[in-house]
Amino acid sequence: MPTNVTPEYKKAEEAYRKAREPRERLDCLREMFRTIPKHKGTEHLQADIKTRIKQLTEELAGPKKGGRRTGPSLVVHPEGAAQLCLVGPPNAGKSSLHQQLTGSHSDVGPYPYTTQLPAPGMLPYEDIHFQLVDLPPVSGDFMEPWLVNALQPADGVLLVVDINDPDCLEQVPTILGRLAEKKVFLATTWPGQAPTEPVEPSETDDPFRLELPTVLIANKSDLDPDPEEVEILEELLGLRFPTLTMSAKSGDGLGELGPFLFRALEIVRVYTKTPGNPADNDKPFTVRRGSTVFDVARLVHKDIARGLKFARVWGADVFDGQQVGPEHLVSDGDLVELHL
Numbered sequence: 001m002p003t004n005v006t007p008e009y010k011k012a013e014e015a016y017r018k019a020r021e022p023r024e025r026l027d028c029l030r031e032m033f034r035t036i037p038k039h040k041g042t043e044h045l046q047a048d049i050k051t052r053i054k055q056l057t058e059e060l061a062g063p064k065k066g067g068r069r070t071g072p073s074l075v076v077h078p079e080g081a082a083q084l085c086l087v088g089p090p091n092a093g094k095s096s097l098h099q100q101l102t103g104s105h106s107d108v109g110p111y112p113y114t115t116q117l118p119a120p121g122m123l124p125y126e127d128i129h130f131q132l133v134d135l136p137p138v139s140g141d142f143m144e145p146w147l148v149n150a151l152q153p154a155d156g157v158l159l160v161v162d163i164n165d166p167d168c169l170e171q172v173p174t175i176l177g178r179l180a181e182k183k184v185f186l187a188t189t190w191p192g193q194a195p196t197e198p199v200e201p202s203e204t205d206d207p208f209r210l211e212l213p214t215v216l217i218a219n220k221s222d223l224d225p226d227p228e229e230v231e232i233l234e235e236l237l238g239l240r241f242p243t244l245t246m247s248a249k250s251g252d253g254l255g256e257l258g259p260f261l262f263r264a265l266e267i268v269r270v271y272t273k274t275p276g277n278p279a280d281n282d283k284p285f286t287v288r289r290g291s292t293v294f295d296v297a298r299l300v301h302k303d304i305a306r307g308l309k310f311a312r313v314w315g316a317d318v319f320d321g322q323q324v325g326p327e328h329l330v331s332d333g334d335l336v337e338l339h340l
């Protein structure tokens, strides 16, 4: 954090860190630029903010006519309970997993660099969905310049490797390095999991530092890898990502991803009803642990959040129909009736 920034700037930065929607992020960036003290000590940050404003403006403007960036958008608008990006070396099976997990038609090929564009898909879990975004590979030779932008809205990363390929020992550090150059860090800790290794205090003074909770997906388990291969890999890498072993081919382990993400991201499902009407039991809103009735109201509609007086809640931690204020913390499975 450059010295002498105003509380106004800090507030804008805080809002930027929380924003997920591209348009909201752009507004926050503009506010950051407006409020940042314009002196020598903030020159780098000013330039960084300007670059990001430019990138996001272009992204939101859509494909340029006659420009290089024609065709589909390169950043996937987040949907569902959380967005997870598939990152990994070429041929690890990212697209195959994406197909199996989401029913997408992501391109699969026996040769490297098959995937060239991001592809969204939805992984169902109980009555919610996680959005999985298939991405092109990252290698020492090549990384799409837009790839780090595509990671910005993500809530986490699925780091996919072919566990039978001895090259993954070099591929993983290469990927971590390439992303780190662009200020994207794959973190071993998730909100809902006890840290697997001591967490070093991160340098949080850079608003553009992005830390993404990451799960290592050891794919192609059908090829009969040494059962200890994953541990050996993590040992040699000196990293302790949570790991899931899978096979896109045999289907082994695919069912574990949904429950893992639900727990690790501390997803809380909240069902809503309007006074006098039955509950909307099949489509919950999703928030994270620590969220309030007000946060839920905001998901329903911002005018409802603005006018919210109180709520009645049915659920595990309350008595039936208990009246609570907007700051009441919600629990998974709560039914909330919003009163304006």
Ligand SMILES: Nc1nc2c(ncn2[C@@H]2O[C@H](COP(=O)(O)OP(=O)(O)OP(=O)(O)O)[C@@H](O)[C@H]2O)c(=O)[nH]1
Binding pocket: 088, 089, 090, 091, 092, 093, 094, 095, 096, 097, 107, 108, 109, 110, 111, 112, 113, 114, 115, 116, 135, 136, 137, 219, 220, 221, 222, 223, 246, 247, 248, 249, 250
């Ligand atoms: N045996 C086996 N083969 C797999 C598995 N998953 C993927 N494959 C094969 O591995 C090759 C690469 O699969 P893709 O899904 O295209 O891999 P990718 O990581 O998306 O590759 P890029 O898009 O080039 O980065 C294909 O020939 C797949 O059939 C698996 O679990 N087991």
Ligand SMILES: [Mg+2]
Binding pocket: 094, 095, 096, 107, 108, 114, 115, 135, 136
């Ligand atoms: Mg692919």
